[in-house]
Amino acid sequence: MAGPAGSRHHRRPARAGAAGHVARRTGLVLDPYFSAPKLRWLRDHVTRDGVVTTLDTWLVHRLCGAFVTDVSTAGRSMLTTLDDATAWDPDLLDLLGLDDEELPAIVASDDVVGTTDVFGPRVPVTGLVVDQQAALLAQGCWDAGTVKCTFGTGAFLLAQTGTDPVRSSSGLTTSPAWRLRDETRFCVDGQVYTAASAVDWLAGLGVLGSAGEVDRVAADDAAGVQFVPALTGLAAPWWQPGATASLTGLRLGTGRGEVVRAVVEGVAASVAHLLEAVRRDGAPVASLRVDGGLTRSRVLVQALADRAQVPVEVHPSAHATPLGAAAAARLGLDQALTPAEALPRVVPSHVVLPTWSHDRAATEQQRWHDAAALVARTERTEHP
Numbered sequence: 001m002a003g004p005a006g007s008r009h010h011r012r013p014a015r016a017g018a019a020g021h022v023a024r025r026t027g028l029v030l031d032p033y034f035s036a037p038k039l040r041w042l043r044d045h046v047t048r049d050g051v052v053t054t055l056d057t058w059l060v061h062r063l064c065g066a067f068v069t070d071v072s073t074a075g076r077s078m079l080t081t082l083d084d085a086t087a088w089d090p091d092l093l094d095l096l097g098l099d100d101e102e103l104p105a106i107v108a109s110d111d112v113v114g115t116t117d118v119f120g121p122r123v124p125v126t127g128l129v130v131d132q133q134a135a136l137l138a139q140g141c142w143d144a145g146t147v148k149c150t151f152g153t154g155a156f157l158l159a160q161t162g163t164d165p166v167r168s169s170s171g172l173t174t175s176p177a178w179r180l181r182d183e184t185r186f187c188v189d190g191q192v193y194t195a196a197s198a199v200d201w202l203a204g205l206g207v208l209g210s211a212g213e214v215d216r217v218a219a220d221d222a223a224g225v226q227f228v229p230a231l232t233g234l235a236a237p238w239w240q241p242g243a244t245a246s247l248t249g250l251r252l253g254t255g256r257g258e259v260v261r262a263v264v265e266g267v268a269a270s271v272a273h274l275l276e277a278v279r280r281d282g283a284p285v286a287s288l289r290v291d292g293g294l295t296r297s298r299v300l301v302q303a304l305a306d307r308a309q310v311p312v313e314v315h316p317s318a319h320a321t322p323l324g325a326a327a328a329a330r331l332g333l334d335q336a337l338t339p340a341e342a343l344p345r346v347v348p349s350h351v352v353l354p355t356w357s358h359d360r361a362a363t364e365q366q367r368w369h370d371a372a373a374l375v376a377r378t379e380r381t382e383h384p
Contacts (some may be wrong), residue, residue, distance in 0.1 A: 008106060018095055025081045027090060027167055027174030029239050033191070036078040036096050036187040043098070056128060057104045062124055064114030070128035071184060075176040080106070082165035085176045085184050108179040127329025128164060132156045133177045134324030138186060139289040140346035147278060147285055149271055150320065151292030151300070154235075155195035157188045157274045159283050170277035171237020180331055180339050190236035190274035194229040194245070195267050196294045201231060202263060207256045211293075218264060218299045219257030226371045227259075227266030237277050238376045246375050261379040263300070268303035269368040270305060275308045276365075289348070291315035298352075306356040307365055313348035318378045 019030040030036055032041075035054060042052050053076075057069045074080045074088070079098065081089050086106050093099040107113055109129040115122050129137070132150060136158045139148040144162035149155055158177070165174050165186040177187040194201075199211045208217060226248045228234075233241040247262065279285055288310050294300055295314050305312040317323060327342035354361070 019097065021080055022092070023163060024167075025083075025089065026075075026078050027082045027165060028076070028078050029077070029173060029236075031235075031239055033235065034076055034078045036092075036098065039098060039101070040096055049369075051102050053104060060113060063116040063118060066113040066125070067104045068107045068111075068113050068128070070107055070109050070111075070130075071176045071179040072109065072130040072133045073215070074106045076130060082167070082174060082186070085165075086179070086246050088091075105211060108182070109328040110180050112332050124333060126329075126332030127325045128176055129216070129325055129328050131321045132158055132189065133187065133320070134328070135291055136160060136177055136319040136324065137339070138317075138320035138324035138328055138343060138346070139291065140340075140343065141289065143268075145283050145285070145352070146289070147149070147275065148289040148291070148320075149274075149285070149304075151195050151267075151290065151294035153195065153197045155192040155267060155292075155294075156189065156269050157191075157271055157278070158189040159278045159285075161186045161188060161283070166281060166283075168277070168281050170280045171239065172277050172281065173236065174250040175309055178328065180328065188278060188283075188302065190277060192267065192274070193233055194231040194234050196292070198227075198229045198231060198263050198267060199294070202260060207259060214260060214264060214297045215299050217257055218261040219255070220261075221258075222249075222262040222265055223258045225254060225258050225262035226368060227262040227272055228372045228375045229263070229266045230372075234372070234376055236274060238372070240376045243378070245373050246371060248371060261274060264297065264300050265303050265307075266368065267294075268300060268307050269365060270372075271304055272307035272365060273369065273372070275310070285310055287313055287351075288312045289313045289315060289346075291318060291320035292320050301352045302355070305352045305354045307361055309356070309358060309361050311354075313351045314350050314352065316347065317351040 022030045039052055039301050055259055056073055060066050071085050075085050079088050079092050088103050112124045112126045114125045116125055135150045141160045147159040149157040168188050171190045172190045174188050177185045202208045228246045230243040230245045234243040301312050330342045
């Protein structure tokens with residue numbers, strides 16, 4: 001985004017012990033997944049001129065000239081605290097050497113930040129919210145303890161915690177879910193970087209003709225083949241960005257059906273592992289609400305129900321995120337509405353129940369966990 005030109009001061013390195021300090025203050029892990037490390041890298045290696053900001057801020061600026069971001073986006077930057085999600089934190093800015101950055105104003109998701117005529121008639125600009133938090137809203141997760149997972153390129157599991165920013169002790173991150181009607185709600189979340197992209201990877205190798213063939217090609221059983229979907233690193237709860245994927249248990253009799261099944265099971269196992277982390281953090285999980293293109297696969301949804309041992313409620317739309325953003329925008333335009341009234345009651349298209357026993361689920365999850373832990377240990381050994 002264009003901004004004032006001029007040289008920047010030399011960037012200071014972050015202090016020793018920064019990771020623990022950042023985690024306590026922000027609820028996030030010091031990892032390049034979040035905005036501040038990217039901003040710091042750009043300043044150190046690309047340019048010290050102008051304004052560097054997030055995509056939402058750039059788009060809104062182009063639409064109406066406002067220089068803003070919302071609470072949920074700011075909360076993913078590592079530059080706000082859980083104790084005050086509505087303001088940039090001077091200590092964190094100083095810690096990361098970003099205290100001379102020009103930063104946008106932080107607004108609520110139902111604030112009207114301007115008007116635009118770029119689409120024709122002049123309309124208000126409102127409804128700013130992070131994509132995964134928007135899906136949480138669209139899934140009707142108004143109450144603390146409700147959980148959703150969106151399956152896109154990656155898989156992203158979020159559990160609403162109400163107005164209490166619960167700090168995870170299980171490797172998940174904590175951040176604002178949204179700020180609506182002058183109230184900030186929080187969520188814990190875990191990320192699987194590779195979900196539908198793993199299926200696309202199989203298609204690129206010629207194992208599948210297209211992603212739509214998963215259910216037709218997948219074998220009824222993976223026959224001992226295990227897949228850890230770390231094609232772009234391991235996120236929560238491992239936080240090993242340099243980790244690589246593993247495909248183990250191959251035999252001469254292994255065919256493409258077993259490989260496809262193992263990849264789908266590996267994605268489901270990763271999400272089930274995150275759901276267990278949510279439970280360890282104290283949230284009772286009665287069911288899991290899912291959305292995203294990959295939820296069209298009955299094999300994936302059944303594998304998830306079996307491994308997580310909960311009913312899986314499939315959202316009627318494969319694309320819940322824009323519905324959540326639309327709900328936030330509706331709240332911005334109609335001050336009489338409550339958040340629960342901004343979307344119609346969510347009725348799942350169908351609910352998938354577990355078919356595995358608890359013992360089998362525990363055994364299979366432990367096998368997958370052992371394979372994932374080996375991947376994480378290998379990354380730490382090779383890249384200390």
